[in-house]
Amino acid sequence: MEKVLWNDQLVGRDDVHISIEDRGYQFGDGIYEVVKVYNGDVFTATEHIDRLYASADKIGMAIPYTKDVLHHLIHQLIEVNELGTGIVYLQVTRGYSPRNHAFPTPAVEAVITGYTRESARPMQELQTGVPVCLVEDVRWLRCDIKSLNLLGNVMAKQYAVERGGFEAVQHRGEVITEGSSSNAYGIKNGTLYTHPVNNLILNGITRQVILDCCEEIGLPVVEEAFTKQQAFDMDEFFISSTGIEVMPVTRIDETPIGDGTPGKWTRKLQQAFEAKLPQQLHV
Structure with a gap:
């Protein structure tokens, strides 16, 4: 039982x-x-x-x-x-x-x-990547607290689901914050960009592991907010959480990211992240 x-x-x-x-x-x-x-x-x-x-x-x-x-x-x-x-x-x-x-x-x-x-690992999505939808971030101003007040997140996720999106990537005005249940990252010219840790995002545990992976593989990190237009223009984009690990994003709304397939740095991060998982996974 x-x-x-x-x-x-x-x-x-x-x-x-x-x-x-x-x-x-x-x-x-x-x-x-x-x-x-x-x-x-x-x-x-x-x-x-x-x-x-x-x-x-x-x-x-x-x-x-x-x-x-x-x-x-x-x-x-x-x-x-x-x-x-x-x-x-x-x-x-x-x-x-x-x-x-x-x-x-x-x-x-x-x-x-x-x-x-x-809950099995989402292996198919990790391989192929996923589409996401942009939605205005209407949550309260203490997103650094992992509280039970998730109605804003729920509404954002449902907005994405109804439009065929895997996740909602939120923005306050022009600035990208994070997903409805994930952190968000863009890679441009060999540098990773992600919103700084403050009251507007949750400092994800997977996010922290990913930043360690960036150092290991030599991917520079800039913790700096970027705009919706900059998100569309990224060479690569991905989201992360406890359940989805390092999840490639191939399309934001109707705009393909890069060539519309998971990028090389995202693949390197997936490999570095997986190397940190319990050893039974690699036997």
Whole structure:
């Protein structure tokens, strides 16, 4: 029987009882993380857990367990569910309290939930590349917090899906920020460009790994915002996230990028990224 995480216990799904007055349900008052698992091995768990605690700190919320306890619970969850390749989803809300916009006084204990899901690597898309659609970024101004407030992201993704896009790449005015559930990058004349880390984007864990890969393969990086027109004019373009790794973009709206196929630097980054994955993948 599948087990899920409820606070510090692994229980059956039917044994989880969330109050109708949970602040995550009523206000989106909470945070989350998605951790990738390859062949039973967790990837960049430390970075994900560190970011979870950083997000909690930014919204003034205390996680009632130490990082070591969460690491242990994640590994237990993977083992008991015999997860192969997929994800662990973790969510923390501020807890149960009668509905009031202000934080509960005195504070209540946060509620932690989590589950695993099998999810194969998107090998076909990684090989062929994907089309994306541009959409105005209407989200709030604290995108650096991985919060449960995702309605803007949901609407952007749906806009892309309805137009045959794999992902929505968002822009504030003329400036590209990031995807609805990914970071965005362009490569021009042998240099990688990506939006700087600030309140307008989430500093993706995969993004951080990719920047390390850039250094390894000798690809210069400029963390500088670029425009929609510059995006169309890039030699190569790609997006990244925990689930899609280094995903080539072959078309933005109706405009092919480069020659409309994944570029050489993107291929080199894919290879460098894959070399960092758990070793079982390379046997």
